Amino acid sequence: MNDTQFIEVKKNILDHNDRIADAFRAERTKDRTFLMDIMGSPGAGKTSLLLALIAALRREGSPEIGVIEADLESDVDALKIKAAGIPSVELNTKGVCHVEMGMMKQAYSAFAGRKFDYLFLENIGNLVCPADFDTGCHRRVMLLSVPEGWDKVCKYPPMFGIVDALIVTKCDYLPLNPDFDMQALCDHARVLNPRLQIFVTSARTGEGIEEAAAWIRSQREEVLASQTK
Ligand SMILES: Nc1nc2c(ncn2[C@@H]2O[C@H](COP(=O)(O)OP(=O)(O)OP(=O)(O)O)[C@@H](O)[C@H]2O)c(=O)[nH]1
Ligand SMILES: [Mg+2]
Incomplete structure (x- = not known):
């Protein structure tokens, strides 16, 4: 008799996280806060x-902007953001390699009800685990720096896919x-x-910053418009 049971731990954890993320996202849409996850x-x-994007966003109107800075350790980035006059909360994951909704909600509550037009999450520096965990943001973006090499798209496909x-x-x-093949x-x-x-x-140099900021503005408009439909 085969009485082996297969327990889908990862799937259950992710499903649970996704449900909390959906509710959190809906609440922020109601508040007119656009959330973006930066990985x-x-x-x-x-x-x-x-910092460059926030400066660009602030050149048009005076949006309220906040940042959640997630790191395994230290408050170096949160202090950098605060030094630029931007409200910021340090989310210290104590060694965990991604942000999930329990952490996100706790970090958000540290703003004590303050309202934002834009709220950014700087996720943990990692091209793997954060791709699995919905952080309740409206949009997710990933960065790839030129020194890392173009071929990371072949080695870390899930992140590029989501x-x-x-x-x-x-x-x-x-x-x-010269070996960075942008076309590839x-x-x-x-x-x-x-x-x-x-x-x-x-x-x-500021290259491409205005274009990226304009896209972020348009994404916020899209999210807000979706609520009034
Ligand atoms: N030349 C050049 N250097 C950059 C640019 N952006 C960031 N850097 C440098 O790259 C290094 C890392 O930049 P950060 O902005 O701290 O990178 P990060 O992804 O936030 O790093 P972690 O939070 O530690 O994962 C710093 O020395 C920056 O000055 C850029 O556009 N051009
Ligand atoms: Mg950083």
Whole structure:
């Protein structure tokens, strides 16, 4: 007799997380807060890009913007964001390699009811685990920096498959990396994800920042419009 039971632990955990994420997202839509999850490898340029994007978003109107900074350890990034005059909460995962909804809700509650037009999550630097966990955001983007190499799209396909936008960062390094094949990156990424938006940016020179910020504004408008339908 075969009495082996298979327990789908991962599926159950993810389903539970997804349900909480859907409810959280709906609440934030009601509040008119647009949430965006920023993912990418350690050092891909997440904090630098965030600072550049927030400066660009602030050039039009005066949106209320907040940031949740997730890290395995330290408050280095949260302090950088605060130093730029942006409300920020440090989400210290104590070694966990992704953010899930229990953490997200706790971090959000630390803003004590403050209302935002845009709320960004800088996820843990990791191209693998964060792809599995819905963080309750309206849009998810991933960063790939030029020094990492275009072939990461072949090695970490799930992340490329689930995001709304790919933001190539540190494009000022392109002249130093002649083997970075932008066309191959875009072709492979669009096979994995045909609806993917792609931006090529540099937080150092400002290239592509206005375009990415305009897309973020348009995504917020889209989310808010979906609520009034
Ligand atoms: N040349 C160049 N360097 C950049 C750019 N963006 C970030 N950097 C540098 O890359 C390094 C990492 O940038 P961060 O913004 O801290 O990257 P991160 O992804 O937030 O890093 P972690 O949070 O530690 O994973 C820093 O030395 C930045 O100055 C860019 O567009 N061009
Ligand atoms: Mg950072």
